[in-house]
Amino acid sequence: MTEAWLAGQRAAFAACRGALPGAGTPWVDALRAQAFRQFEEDGPPSPKVEEWRSGPTAVLTGQVFAPAAPDGTHPASVPAPYLAGPRHRLVFVDGRFSAGHSDPGELPAGARLTSLGALLAEDPAAARDLVGDPEAFAEERLSLVTDRRPQALVALNTALASDGAVLIVDDGVALPHPVEVVYLARAATDPSAHHLRALIALGAGARASVVEVHAGGSGRVWTNHVTETALGASARLEHVRADAGTRSAVRVDVAHARLQAGAAYAGFVMAGNAGAVRTETRLVLEGAGADGEINGLCLAGGSGHIDALTRLDHRAREGTSRQLWRGVFGDQARGAFQGRIRVLAGASGTNAALDNRNLLLGIGARAESKPELEILTDDVACSHASATGQLDADALFYLRSRGLSEQTARAVLMAAFTGAVADRIADEGVRAFVRHLVEGRLNALGSAAS
């Protein structure tokens, strides 16, 4: 299958490279060619690659997902805005910007909200520093082995990216409203891949809140989404990535952020696709006193599969980081969490915490948790906690003894289990949206499980 899969990607790249954003711009063409070569060398991820051991590799390579040419038709319906309050909204349909559905609104001077396609067409030089060299995503292991293979899909994304949101904010500029980016995938007849590349760059002291939402999809759709973020000194970004009722075969989602001194990245992941999800968050605290936060909820039922990976690299002194992850798995669903905190030499005064707990609702559900600490310096405070279990029978009985039905009692306990994660979202409107999403997802899982 792997050979056929690779051949399919080769054919797709050959067919679409001339029509991809930035085609004809020498550095873009060269970057895409280099990235595709790298992908060919490394191959699609397999369970033999440590970071993909519990990933949805079989689903990924089970169909030859290839980028489909834009069909030019408009979708019958696009979800109404998710955020209730004022927002800047971009909508992408099947991997391409849809101006007609978007409503970027008024942006302050010094803030630019656009699509990758538009940026590469209008101002390719501005994109050059924002798109990472695919080599830069390589996994650096404690053994000092640098392995590119875990990031093979990022390389493929670099080669095939068709579009994605771009937010560039100048020094000192704060966006008053959150940015809502919707990636809608339509049901597909042939196996279809959407390679999305989003870029966020905040200058020194800039502030923004970005919500990337996935919707739609079908068992014939693979979404491969990479968001690259660069935060200047003391910049603050709240970054939410969420599934709003997606039904893709598999959704791969990688966020990669670099933080300069005093910058803060507050990330939140809500993985709740009906199919499989691979979600990665890689934060690099490059400047002193940076603060990285990655919180996540993995909510799967049916035969769903969520594989979450975090990498938090403390490279400078006095950095702080927190990771709070909760997983709820019903029916036959599977979950895996691998979270690593790495404190490099020189990153003294680091304070890092990681907490992952999983709740199994179905007797067929499984979850594994693998927290890792790699501490290469002294004078650090790092903690990690991990646990997997079922709903507390005593608590369930207590609630029922007060009159709550079993289903309500389960829902209350599930909400309690997951509540602390969404509570950490700072923007009130974004928090309300995420809570609503989580509630809907938990209801679906709870009613299926009882």
Add this chain to the structure above:
Amino acid sequence: MSEPLLRIRNLRASVDGQEVLKGVDLAVTAGEVAAIMGPNGSGKSTLSNVLAGRDGYEVTDGEVRYDGRDLLDMEPEERAAAGVFMAFQYPVEIPGVVNATFTRTALNAQRQARGESAIDAIDFLKRARETLDRLEMDEAFLRRDVNAGFSGGEKKRNEIFQMALLEPRLAILDETDSGLDIDALRIVATGVNAMRDGRRALVVITHYQRLLEYVVPDSVHVLADGRIARSGDRELAHELERAGYAAFQPA
């Protein structure tokens, strides 16, 4: 004579295959406060758990009628909606669930099951505040997570608060006096006595006679080795306090 609100007949129950209740007979009428006293291991907690409907207890014989219904056939939430309340010996901690949300959800779940309209957040808050006031409890109680980090006394008071708010027809207090200081005991007793309106029934399960100084029972029953060994009036409690349970211990 009217039918008792609660009638237990020849109740036999086992835990892990071991028979603990060996034929309990007890009748409690509306308006009555019945105390069930007994030494450790006599079956007090098994009796309360069976009445509340907790899993892990196998009823092998006998029946429990509550208000003309087969109590043992009812789910825990049905018992609650029918007006049965259990104040637990060890109330469970539920981090992440706020007391106010929990008690309002419980109250409305019961009301809905009885075909009554739901109480909105404002009316609920008013009611909850009045109840807290009566029990000399701080309003901050409502904002705290259910029993999470509560002291033993606070947990017991939270049970009494819930009881007062839910207004059950039959309240069973399982060792509610254990671990309480004298002030907490007095507050708990205030809450319990407020329930005595001639229509509700209370079953007070206790090892000691202490709570019965404040909540004076109409009847006292000694549970020993899984059976009611003796019944009497409040004097029996005093007698037990003086002489202990030695006379009821298996030889």
